[in-house]
Amino acid sequence: MVQYRSPAEAEPSGVEKTRLHRIVAENTDGTFVTAGDANVEVDSTPINREQISGQARLLIPYIGLPGLWLRNGDFIALMLWSLLTSVAVAAAVLGVSSRRPEKDSDDDVPPDDNTGDGGNGGNGGKETAPWAGHQNQNTVPWPEDAAASPVQRLSVAFGIVAALTIMTVVGASVFSSAAFTATTANASNTFGAADDWEPPSVALTSPGTIVKDTVLLTAAASDARSGIRSVLIQYAPAATGSWVNLCTSESTPYACAWNTATLPDGTYLLRAKATDKAGLSTTTDPIRTTVANSFTVFLDDPGETARGTTNLSTTLSRPGTIPYTVRVEYSVADSNNWKPICQNLASPYNCLWNTAALADKAYDLRSVAVSGTSITYSNLxxxxxxxxxxxxxxxxxPGPTIRGTTTFEASASDAASGVAQVQLQYLRSGTSTWVNMCTLEDEPYSCRFNTTTMAYGTYSFRAVATDEAGNTSISSATSYRTVDNTVSTISVQDPGSYLSGTVTLRADANSTAGISNVRIQTAPAGTTTWTTRCTVNTSPSTCPWSTTGVTDGLYDVRAVLLDSAGKETVSATVSNRRVDNSPLRAADIQSINGSGIAGRVDAGDTLSFSYSQQVNLASVTPGWNGAPIPVTVRLRDGKLLSQGGKSDTIDIQRAGSSVNLGSVNTKGDFARNSRTIYFDGTMKTSTVTINGIPRSIVTVTVGNVTYGSNSLRTNTNSANMVWTPTTAVKNTNGAASSTTPVTESGSLDRDF
Incomplete structure (x- = not known):
């Protein structure tokens, strides 16, 4: 019986486990055929010698007890056994009688003549033994010629005792040291286990997909019970699988130098085998690497994005005198379905990749060098x-007549690489040169421009958008708009996207004819029902607006200038500003970088959700009392939500339940194109009091990446996040939260 690790593919459950089976045959390739001790059919998968971690031994009850007593120092039991055994042997040997049987009168009666044997009792004329047919029933017959003396009988007895003693000592010296032993199921018997029955853990660090010269191979091994005795590092050519011992290390660091210059170039397997001080061992799964001391193929990276015709350059390192042809191939990312771009390239192996015929998506690239039947692949x-x-x-x-400082606004989107920048430009009629007003890299693509720097006349306006790949699109021109700064200009400042309580409304007014007054007005969004909130005839033009007197919802804001000549000038409208005076709403969203990289979501970063009041924590997630609980932080590229590549979104999840914190638009680019990344996290709550009102703050601390670590980006732009809450969260009185989004307060910064 042997103990071995049965691989996952051999198990019905698909999970690797330890088995104790008997070996029934050995294959010609050195592997063993096994079967369960109660199974007629053999196991489906043979095992190799490296899988075996122990050998079972059968212990027969009582036969080895004296050896066990001697080994364990149980000398009282051993002395009693020795005494009883000696008495039993002596009794068996000395109990044989040495007395000859006495003759009776019948002994002298001659044999019957009717026997026909000539008077010799049918003995063929031979003399019959005097004791034949007359044994005493109370004694053991002993022939006269075979009689033994008491000294001889004692010698036999002590010889038997000595033989048993020698067998006991020898048996104790070879007592089984199996990791696990057991006797039969008798009530007096017990099961025992060694101090260490678990094999060690071991991992081998990959030296890379391509290696050359001398590389350091490093393994990590541990054993919580008996400790590590040694770590063996081996390599094998992938074609043969014949393992070669590279080094054995008995102390950390478990490492050795691998001189690949002595080996033929090609693919090799690496593994480490750790053995603990109890004799148990574990072998790592093989790691594959390529030795390329004499020849390598390298494909230059064309960059993260490609468009039009892109040059793909291949370099052959140390090709020697062997002639090679090179082909360059592409595959839809992660599909491993390779198609040629260029074939039979000669030095300098430049390939022009015409991407115009391909769909806009991600692709993998590689180069292949061919010489006869030899094929070498480049890096991927x-x-x-x-x-x-x-x-x-x-x-x-922007309107038919433009004056003063005016807001110009564009919309732009790109489904593939994302919008890199938007330029807003104007062109004076009769000229051919477009002039740039502003360059914008983040939404909203709008800017306020002082048109007083422009000469009076008619103009055309346009927006020019460029994506991350360098493609440019131009909007339709808005033509024949008059810039007139000789009369009056007025604009209303944006009071903010979300309004509550008393809000200060501001307007900027200018008129060469003098200003009579400025009226600041509001109207339900999309209507013409304007209500004057204040009339101001002094500068600056400001007034307070108590939003508690209107119904929550979207509103437009504008200002109207009346100059001294009696002419009115109406400002551009600031549209869709939300009034929200709900008892519970989102108050702020903030992030803090932990000990990781600024601008990159990583372990230790925090995200804080602030409400305007205290909330019922069980409405945030069922059964929660505010104590720290594990959650999952999901980061998604904005393209997955049709928000653009620079509007990546974060939401919080919890296994087996819901977390009702809504979603956070980071307004940044933290994830690669169309990728989703998951982190471990912890969620807890705290309470702060502001202006006498207690508020709940839910803080999520980001943990380690659990999926998609290779898709993380470091965001380089500064922006304010936007949090959109849900009505599922309620305050302590049961009032549902407003869904009005809130923008991160404070100056622009790189979050996380």
Missing amino acids: VTDVLVDNHGPLVSLAD
Whole structure:
């Protein structure tokens, strides 16, 4: 019987486990055929010698007890056994009688003549033994010629005792040291286990996919019980699988130098075997690497995005005098379905990749060097995004007459690589040169421009959008708009996206004819029902607006200038500003970088959700009392939500339940294109009091990445996040939270 690790593919459950089976045959390739001790059929998968971690021994009850007593120092039991055994042997040997049987009168009666044997009692004329047929029933017959003396009988007895003693001592010296032993199921018997029955853990660090010269191979091993005795590091050519011992290390660091210069180039397997001080061992799964001391193929990375015709350059390192041809191939990312781009390339192995014929998506690239039947593959260049289509872009009409400082606004989107920047430009009629007003890299693509720097006349306006791949699109021109700064200009400042309580409304007014007054007005969004909130005839033009007097909802804001000549000038409208005076609403969203990289979501970063009042914590997640609980932090690229690549979104999840914190638009680019990343996290709550009102703050601390670590980006832009809560969260009185989004307070910064 042997103990071995049965691989996952051999188990019905698909999980690796330890088995104790008997070996029934050995194959010609050195593997063993096993079967369960109660199974007629053999196991489906043979095992090799390296899988065996122990051998079972059968112990027969009582036969080895004297050896066990001697080994364990139980000398009282051993002395009693010795005494009883000696008495039993002596009794068996000395109990044989040495007395000859006495003759009776019948002994002298001659034999019957009718026997026909000539008077010799049918003995063929031979003399019959005097004791034959006359044994005493109370004694053991002993022939006269075989009689033994008492000294001889004692010698036999002590010889038997000595033989048993020698067998006991020898048996104790070879007592089984199996990791697990057991006797039969008798009530007096017990099961015993060694101090260490678990094999050690071991891991071998990969030296890389391609190695050359001398590389350091490092293993990590541990054993919580008996400790590590040694770690063996081995290599084998992948074609043969013949393992070669590279080094054995008995102390940390478990490492050795591998001189690959002495080996033929090719693919090799590496593994480490750790043995603990109890004799148990564990072997790592093989790691595959390529030795390339004499020849390597390298494909230059064309960059994260590609469009049009892109040059793909291949380099052959140390090709020697062997002639090679090179082909360059592409595959849709992660599909491993390779197709040629260029074939039979000669030095200098440049390939022009025409991406215009491909769909806009991510691709993998590689080069292949061929010489006769020898094929060598290059490094893999992954996730090159092909994008040959420009963004969608449009410009909002600034109005027929433009004066003073005016807001110009564009909309832009790109489904592939994302929008890199938007430029807002103007062109004076009769000229051919477009002039840039502002360059914007983040939404909203709007800016306020002082038109007083422009000469009086008619102008055209447009927006130019460029995506991350370099494709450019131009909006339709808004033409024949008059810039007139000789009369009056007025604009209303944006009071903010979300309004509550008393809000200060401000307007900027200018008129060469003098200002009579400025009226600041509001109207339900999309209507013409304007209500004057204040009339101001002094500068600056400001007034307070108590939003508690209106119904919560979206409102437009504008200002009207009346100059001294009696002419009115109406400002551009600031649209869709939400009034929200709900008892419970989102108050703020903030993030803090932990000990990781600034601008990158990583372990230790925190995200704080602030409410305007205390909330019922069980409405945030069922059964929660505010104590720290584990959660999952999900980061998704904005393209997955049709928000653009620079509007990545974070939400909080919990296994087996819900977390009702809504979602956070980071307004940043933290994840690669169309990727989703998961982190461990911890959620807890605290309470702060502001202006006498207690508020709940839910804080989520980001943990380690559990999925998608290779898709993380470091965001380089500064922006304010936007949190959109849900009505599922309620305050302590049962009032549901408003869904009005809240923008991160404070100056622009790189979050996380």
